[in-house]
Amino acid sequence: MYCGVVYPVTELTVDHVQPRVRGGDHSDGNLVTCCRACNAAKGGEAAWSFLSRNPQMRANFLKYATGVWPRLRRAVIEAAQD
Numbered sequence: 001m002y003c004g005v006v007y008p009v010t011e012l013t014v015d016h017v018q019p020r021v022r023g024g025d026h027s028d029g030n031l032v033t034c035c036r037a038c039n040a041a042k043g044g045e046a047a048w049s050f051l052s053r054n055p056q057m058r059a060n061f062l063k064y065a066t067g068v069w070p071r072l073r074r075a076v077i078e079a080a081q082d
């Protein structure tokens with residue numbers, strides 16, 4: 001979801017767009033798959049914060065993460081405008 005590289009399903013991890021430590025839940029709209037390297041790089045950071053420093057990853061996210069809750073997509077778009 002972040003780097004855009006296509007991996008076998010077994011190589012993917014589940015990432016919380018809004019981290020659990022920041023109030024995110026396990027609902028479908030808060031979960032995306034990403035590779036281990038991206039998940040480790042993002043760590044416990046919110047996706048909108050992480051993506052504001054990574055324009056190409058942000059573009060990938062907005063292109064592919066169509067099932068994410070609209071408010072989370074908005075947060076990603078708005079954080080990049082700050």
Ligand SMILES: [Zn+2]
Nearest residue numbers: 002003035038
């Ligand atoms: Zn990745």
